[in-house]
Amino acid sequence: MSSVRDDIFVGLVVLVTLMGFVAARWGGANLQRLDEWALGGRRFGTVVSWFLIGGDLYTAYTFIAVPALIYGAGALGFYAVPYAAIAYPFGFLVLSRFWSVARARGYITAADFVRDRFGDRMLEIAVAITGVLASMPYIALQVIGMKAVLMRLGGYFALGNGELALTIAFVLLAAYTYTSGLRAPAMIAFVKDTLIYITVIAAIVIIPAKLGGWGHVFDVSAAALAGRAKPASILLSPQLEIAYATMAFGSCLALFIYPHSITSILAAKSRQVVQRNMALLPIYSLMLGFLALLGYCAIAAGIKTTDTSSVIPTLLTSYFPGWLAGAALAAIVIGALVPAAIMAIGSANLFASNIFGEYRPDRTHGSAHLPRLLALALLLFALAFVVFVPTTYAINFQLLGVIWMIQIVPAFVLGLYTRAFHPKALLLGWLVAMIVATAMAASTAAGGTGVSANITLHLFGTSITAFIALYGLAINFVVTILASLVLWALRIAPGVDATSASDYAS
Numbered sequence: 001m002s003s004v005r006d007d008i009f010v011g012l013v014v015l016v017t018l019m020g021f022v023a024a025r026w027g028g029a030n031l032q033r034l035d036e037w038a039l040g041g042r043r044f045g046t047v048v049s050w051f052l053i054g055g056d057l058y059t060a061y062t063f064i065a066v067p068a069l070i071y072g073a074g075a076l077g078f079y080a081v082p083y084a085a086i087a088y089p090f091g092f093l094v095l096s097r098f099w100s101v102a103r104a105r106g107y108i109t110a111a112d113f114v115r116d117r118f119g120d121r122m123l124e125i126a127v128a129i130t131g132v133l134a135s136m137p138y139i140a141l142q143v144i145g146m147k148a149v150l151m152r153l154g155g156y157f158a159l160g161n162g163e164l165a166l167t168i169a170f171v172l173l174a175a176y177t178y179t180s181g182l183r184a185p186a187m188i189a190f191v192k193d194t195l196i197y198i199t200v201i202a203a204i205v206i207i208p209a210k211l212g213g214w215g216h217v218f219d220v221s222a223a224a225l226a227g228r229a230k231p232a233s234i235l236l237s238p239q240l241e242i243a244y245a246t247m248a249f250g251s252c253l254a255l256f257i258y259p260h261s262i263t264s265i266l267a268a269k270s271r272q273v274v275q276r277n278m279a280l281l282p283i284y285s286l287m288l289g290f291l292a293l294l295g296y297c298a299i300a301a302g303i304k305t306t307d308t309s310s311v312i313p314t315l316l317t318s319y320f321p322g323w324l325a326g327a328a329l330a331a332i333v334i335g336a337l338v339p340a341a342i343m344a345i346g347s348a349n350l351f352a353s354n355i356f357g358e359y360r361p362d363r364t365h366g367s368a369h370l371p372r373l374l375a376l377a378l379l380l381f382a383l384a385f386v387v388f389v390p391t392t393y394a395i396n397f398q399l400l401g402v403i404w405m406i407q408i409v410p411a412f413v414l415g416l417y418t419r420a421f422h423p424k425a426l427l428l429g430w431l432v433a434m435i436v437a438t439a440m441a442a443s444t445a446a447g448g449t450g451v452s453a454n455i456t457l458h459l460f461g462t463s464i465t466a467f468i469a470l471y472g473l474a475i476n477f478v479v480t481i482l483a484s485l486v487l488w489a490l491r492i493a494p495g496v497d498a499t500s501a502s503d504y505a506s
Contacts, residue, residue, distance in 0.1 A: 004152065005317070008326025009333075012195070013100075013169070016334050020176030020341075023183040036180035037368035038108055038349050040267040046276045048382065049188055049268045053277055054284050055189030057084075057255065058263045060145030060336030061138075063196065066288065068308035070295025074232030076240050076247075076294055083248035083283045087255045092278035095256055095265050097416050097504055099274045102266050104503040109346075110262050110412045111354040117415045119495020120423035121131045126430050127408050128354035131259040134405040135347045137397035138258070140389075141384035142336035142343075143170070144309055147386065149329045154314035163387055170340075174379045178372050182267055185341040192338050195331035197287060199316070202328075203297075204290045207319045208376045209302050211300045221296040234296065239465070243454045246467035254405045257412060259346030260339060271506065287382070340379065348374035399451050400441055403469040407433045409459045416504070421480050422487040423494050429480030437472025444468075 012461050028042070029036040044052060063079075069077030090210060098113065110131065115124035150162040157165050176184045208214050223231040236244055255261065268274050298311045300319065305311060316328045348371040351360055354371065411426045444452035456465040 002155075002322065005322040005326035005329075006155070006157075008323050009153065009330045012191070012327065012330035013333060016191050016337065017172050017176065019187050019191070020173075020180060020184040020337075023176070023338075024185040024266055026180075026181040026183045026187065029183075031179075031181055031183075032368055034108065034352075034368045035106075038345055038371055039263065040182045040186060042103065042128045042267060043269045044186060044267045044273070045269055046273050046280075049264070049273050049277050050280055051189040051193050052182075052186045052267065053261075053264045053339040054281060055185060055192050055335075056110060056342045057281075057316060057339075058193075058284055058288065058335070059142055059339040060332045060334075061141040062288070063291065063332050063335055064148060064309055065141075065311050066146045066292050067295035067298065068311045071303075071311050072232075072295075072308055074221075075234055075236040075294065076232070077119040078236075078289075079244050079247040079251070081285060081289045081292060083251040083255070084288055085282055088247065088278045088282055091256045091265075092275055094413055094416060095278070096271050096274045098262075099265060099271050100506055101416070101499055101503040103271075105499065108261065108263075108349050108354050110257060110408070111350060112262040114408075114411050114415060115354070116170065116498040117428065118411070118423035119497065120427065122355050123423050123427045123430075124456060126427055127411060128350040130404050130408050130434075131350050132347045132355075134401035135259050135343050136378070136385070137198070137342045137401050138260075139340050139347075140385045141398050142340040143382055146333050146336045148307075148309040149313050149332050151356060152310060152317055154330065166383065166386070169337070170379055170383045173337050173341060174344075177344060177375055177379065181368070181372075182263065182342065182345055185338040186267070188334065189338050192331065192334040195327055195412045196335060199324075199328040199331045200287050200291050202320070202324060203294055203316065207301075207315065208295045210319055211297060217293075217296050217411065219299040220300040223326040226298050231311070232317075243465045243467065246470045247453060250406055250467040250469040250473070253409055253413075253473075254402050257262060257408060258343075258405055259350055260342040263342055263346040263349065288418060298452050301476075340382070344375040344378045344382075345371070345376050348372070363402060380411050399453050400438060402443055402453075403437045403472055405436060406469045406473050407437070407476055409473060410476055419494070419497060420484070422492070424492070425480045425483035425487055429455045429476040431479075432479045433472040433476035436475050437468055440471060441469045 024031060025039065027040050031037045035041060066077065066080045101113060103114060109128065111124045114127045115121065145389040146169060147162045147166055150157040150165050159165065206215055211217050222234045225234065265274055292311060294315060298315045301315060303311055303314055305314065313329060315334070317325045320328060352371040352375045407430050410421060410429060414421070440455050441451045444455055453467060455463050455468050455471065456463050458470070
């Protein structure tokens with residue numbers, strides 16, 4: 001049976017690798033141009049964008065981490081379901097407006113917009129650095145998801161702790177990303193999303209039935225969670241309601257401002273395509289809800305492990321027939337390849353257009369040579385990070401990435417609607433929030449258990465446990481508002497706004 005499983009797995013991974021290289025011929029575009037390589041020529045329609053954005057947002061680590069969080073923490077882990085759902089109205093309003101100004105002005109990153117909107121080079125660099133810092137551990141987590149699958153497959157896949165197979169996969173990923181740019185993950189996303197839908201639907205039908213039904217799954221999970229050293233529940237306790245709500249809202253704000261999300265959005269051919277996708281993408285949230293329930297199935301199945309990344313691969317291979325297990329594990333690996341490519345491209349865009357932007361006057365139609373090389377370097381760095389750095393550190397840095405990413409909301413999101421904040425105040429607010437929020441996160445790791453997403457603050461005689469990212473954002477706003485009032489009172493002129501009202505209109 002394992003032979004059939006392995007053959008199916010290898011066959012599907014080889015298929016998408018070939019598709020990645022073939023994608024270079026898609027549309028006959030000149031991939032030496034930056035906009036063609038990095039944004040697919042800005043010509044993707046509703047269907048291609050739906051698969052691309054879905055493949056970008058719902059990653060291998062999502063597939064593994066969401067049910068693993070349910071497995072470890074119970075109901076609190078379900079925050080991922082509402083945050084994905086409420087992100088789409090946010091995207092409908094904000095990202096469609098950003099798409100319009102980006103198309104009118106030729107932007108390829110959020111930092112391009114911030115620089116033109118506020119006329120401040122340092123603020124542009126701050127936004128770019130934030131995006132790169134937040135993306136790197138996210139790419140590394142895709143590698144961790146792949147490694148969990150390879151170790152479960154065993155045999156030659158697990159040679160050298162899985163690092164040999166990982167290296168081969170990432171060399172191939174880097175090669176077709178370099179060759180085909182955004183067209184490669186766009187084409188592969190069709191296969192990836194189809195496999196994930198098949199896997200989730202099969203899992204919620206087959207696995208609970210073999211475990212005695214959903215009622216039995218919930219009963220066993222409730223008893224097991226309650227009996228742990230740190231008790232949890234399948235129902236959210238009142239003490240965790242604020243943490244749950246702030247994690248959902250904060251994650252919602254961060255989801256679509258990551259560089260890879262921006263890259264996928266800007267590849268759409270029209271504002272209407274962006275809006276249609278924000279209306280259609282909630283279908284993925286339904287899938288995410290079913291996927292989360294597999295965490296309870298893992299508890300009911302009696303899976304015991306200290307490495308939560310292995311929970312879902314173990315569950316699938318234990319209850320699926322060989323051919324379906326092979327397809328499911330391939331779905332997870334392909335689910336890592338698609339977003340990793342987009343993340344590398346998005347981060348490379350930031351480096352090339354904003355950090356090195358002073359040397360590239362024609363950003364949109366310039367050569368893709370530098371971003372291509374940078375994408376290779378970023379993918380290799382992510383692989384090295386996982387090989388040489390303990391998994392716990394990668395997860396900690398990913399949590400920090402969300403905390404950092406949300407700090408560009410005042411400059412980028414509100415900047416789409418107003419210039420009421422002084423650019424120097426925005427820069428100061430960003431800096432203070434980055435330092436304070438990072439220090440908060442570091443303080444939660446004092447006991448050696450890793451960084452926590454939440455922290456308890458004692459304010460005005462009450463204790464509030466909430467998402468660190470939102471505490472940081474609140475500090476960001478306070479500093480930005482106060483500094484803006486001072487700078488406006490001192491009549492310190494801001495930079496020139498290079499955008500016009502008509503840029504946002506269509």
